[in-house]
Amino acid sequence: MRNPSSATRAAISLALPIAFLALGCTPAVNVTTTRQTPSAASVPFRTDVNDALGKAQLRLVEVRVDRSPGGPLRAQVDVSNETSRVKRFSYKFGWFDAAGVLIYSTQSTWIPASVPPGGMETIRSVAPTDAAADFRMQVLRSQ
Amino acid sequence: MKMLPATSVVLASLAFLGACGSPPRYIEPGGTESVVSVGEVDIQDIKNAASKMLDSLLETGVLGRAKNQPAQLVIGEIKNDTSSQFDLGELTYRMREHLVNSGKAQVLTTWGSNPEDKIAQEELKSRSFRENNPSLGAGKPDYSLTGKITRIKRQVDRTHQMTYTFRLTLTDLSKSVEVWTKIVDMTKLGTKPGIGF
Numbered sequence: 001m002r003n004p005s006s007a008t009r010a011a012i013s014l015a016l017p018i019a020f021l022a023l024g025c026t027p028a029v030n031v032t033t034t035r036q037t038p039s040a041a042s043v044p045f046r047t048d049v050n051d052a053l054g055k056a057q058l059r060l061v062e063v064r065v066d067r068s069p070g071g072p073l074r075a076q077v078d079v080s081n082e083t084s085r086v087k088r089f090s091y092k093f094g095w096f097d098a099a100g101v102l103i104y105s106t107q108s109t110w111i112p113a114s115v116p117p118g119g120m121e122t123i124r125s126v127a128p129t130d131a132a133a134d135f136r137m138q139v140l141r142s143q
Numbered sequence: 144m145k146m147l148p149a150t151s152v153v154l155a156s157l158a159f160l161g162a163c164g165s166p167p168r169y170i171e172p173g174g175t176e177s178v179v180s181v182g183e184v185d186i187q188d189i190k191n192a193a194s195k196m197l198d199s200l201l202e203t204g205v206l207g208r209a210k211n212q213p214a215q216l217v218i219g220e221i222k223n224d225t226s227s228q229f230d231l232g233e234l235t236y237r238m239r240e241h242l243v244n245s246g247k248a249q250v251l252t253t254w255g256s257n258p259e260d261k262i263a264q265e266e267l268k269s270r271s272f273r274e275n276n277p278s279l280g281a282g283k284p285d286y287s288l289t290g291k292i293t294r295i296k297r298q299v300d301r302t303h304q305m306t307y308t309f310r311l312t313l314t315d316l317s318k319s320v321e322v323w324t325k326i327v328d329m330t331k332l333g334t335k336p337g338i339g340f
């Protein structure tokens with residue numbers, strides 16, 4: 001194999017740091033918040049086996065549930081992207097009554113979402129009726 | 144006769160290619176396997192808009208403040224100002240299904256000069272005449288639902304960006320004031336339709 005010329009070597013030695021710099025300079029959102037402790041409406045959450053968020057390098061930061069002015073519960077889920085690329089996914093909420101029975105609603109559908117690099121997105125859903133007591137959020141990584 | 148083998152080869156190739164195409168299958172309506180087109184409103188866009196509209200409507204509790212309970216609605220004009228052809232009932236019926244079936248609202252289909260159900264309105268008029276009761280079924284709805292769907296199109300080389308904006312407004316008919324409004328934007332970027340999102 002032929003050895004690379006000095007010009008090629010110089011080009012490679014210049015190109016590599018520029019490439020690293022370029023990667024380091026990928027625009028990213030800085031998330032600033034004054035809150036140090038979980039919100040009063042914060043609830044414990046469980047991530048199931050097929051961890052689509054984790055696989056998409058997204059982190060579920062906080063889940064909040066409270067009662068909306070209109071009556072039904074509303075949920076907010078904070079998702080952060082700690083990578084240097086925009087992360088896309090789809091999510092779908094399903095709400096359950098106190099007995100754990102799914103409440104059918106046309107609100108429940110797959111909704112595309114994205115989180116900017118280094119940023120955070122709050123995914124929201126409002127329960128279909130006042131009888132809703134719990135919810136499930138499904139996440140699919142975008143194709 | 145020399146053409147026969149060549150024709151056979153072409154036909155066999157076409158049959159082979161045809162066999163390689165994907166067979167039709169059922170998918171979840173508006174699910175993540177759906178076709179995503181840049182220049183059209185897709186079923187998932189309508190479902191997404193209806194879902195977010197309902198979220199907002201239920202969250203504000205505006206229907207619970209109506210004089211009648213459940214709140215009485217009349218569906219007014221909803222304009223489609225996009226070039227995409229679809230029935231606006233795709234949006235409104237998804238919302239109505241939830242609001243009516245959950246008992247949050249009732250839709251008056253016999254009200255106004257352009258009622259949704261003309262037969263029911265005629266029957267109501269006829270009954271009102273027979274029973275000499277002019278106020279029969281003449282209840283005034285609490286709110287009218289109107290709206291508009293628009294698009295903003297931009298292009299760079301072969302890449303198209305299309306933003307569809309769904310706007311709905313609820314007007315209190317006793318005060319003629321807007322009591323709820325919601326905008327849902329959807330932006331799609333691409334060169335051609337694709338499958339899945």
